[in-house]
Amino acid sequence: MTESRNICVVITARPSYSRVKTVLEAIRDHSQLQLQLVVAASALLDRYGSAVNYIEKDGFDIAAKVFNVLEGENLTAAAKTTGIGILELSTVFDNLKPDIVVTVADRFETMATAISAAYMNIPLAHIQGGEVTGNIDEKVRHSITKLADYHFVASENARSRVIALGEEPDSVFNTGCPSIDLAKRVTNGNAIEFDPYEKYGGVGAKPDLSQGYLVVMQHPVTTEYRHSRLHIEETLEAIKMLDMPTLWFWPNVDAGADGTSAGIRAFREKHLMPNVHFFKNMESDDFLILLDHAIGLIGNSSVGIRECAFMGVPVINIGSRQNKRDRGHNVIDVDYSREAIVKAVQTVFSQGKSPVSDVYGGGNAGSDIADLLKKLPLKFHKTITY
Secondary structure (H helix, E strand, C coil), X not given: CCCCXXXXXXXXXXXXXXXXXXXXXXXXXXXXXEEEEEEEHHHHCHHHXXXXXXXXXXXXXXXXEECCCCCCCCHHHHHHHHHHHHHHHHHHHHHHCCCEEEEECXXXXXXXXXXXXXXXXXXXXXXXXXXXXXXXXXXXXXXXXXXXCEEEECCHHHHHHHHHCCCCHHHEEECCCHHHHHHHXXXXXXXXXXXXXXXXXXXXXXXXXXXXXXXXXXXXXXXXXXXXXXXXXXXXXXXXXXXXXXXXXXXXXXXXXXXXXXXXXXXXXXXXXXXXXXXXXXXXXXXXXXXXXXXXXXXXXXXXXXXXXXXXXXXXXXXXXXXXXXXXXXXXXXXXXHHHHHHHHHHHHXXXXXXXXXXXXXXXXXXXXXXXXXXXXXXXXXXXXX
């Protein structure tokens, strides 16, 4: 019988879990793989929605927890958080002795995972490499690509870019994005069978959603973090002007998040917002069901670029955070301007659903990645191809 492999997946933030949930399921259910799940950084923090609670609720056993986030939500705190992550994760990997470490996407905390694995000669697999955004996330993503040994990318353009960076073509696989697997689950006519206010709490008004509603998810941009409060104030003003039922989700932990959060709180204290409810976090399936039934999404989250493209949900994408990313047919880009946001909503959202797109895959990424993790040769060296 073929020997089983230990696959260590590190989850460092709320969005990272939804990005790889189906990969975790496929590894857990694979007869020749053992899942070693490590939860770290903001995924453990209540102020950002305690993603760890949903991970445990979904039945995953957690092999280790790493508390490494420094307060401050600025560039210095992000750099130091990454350094602490390297120290802590190195100890975790030494204890777990994984055959392969898996890291996700482009957040600053993922850099710690990649550096620790690379320096410890542990084969490293990277999910969602090769994408471009034009900000610090792109630097992190491409740096992890050069540290990684296997690349599970989400689109053909991403695959071409990883190969152009000098990676061996036979180590780069277009599996699609695992988050599309979740979107595929909830787009089969699933009705909203839960009360989001009762199930997830939150604060603010409880608008009637039966006649349609907006979803807002806007994060700070790390290269523009000093302007995060001004940016969010424009979106708040636009939502106030639109006066439509709105479900608003709290930002990620990034440099500038304190400005975004402070802007939201100050605006709520100054203005009545009778049609807006704010949530910290939500189970990924429930969030996608709500999104699928929404009039559209406003903000700068990658969920608008990925899942919404597959589901045909119209998106008003604000600012530069998703600059240059592959798009479907559902995205309209606007600047940080209340007038531009309002005009785009009135024009685009009145047209109903957008054409669907499989630019990020067809919904089989989780099982495909698990199969690759079993059969790929274990390596932690590079063959120069450039």
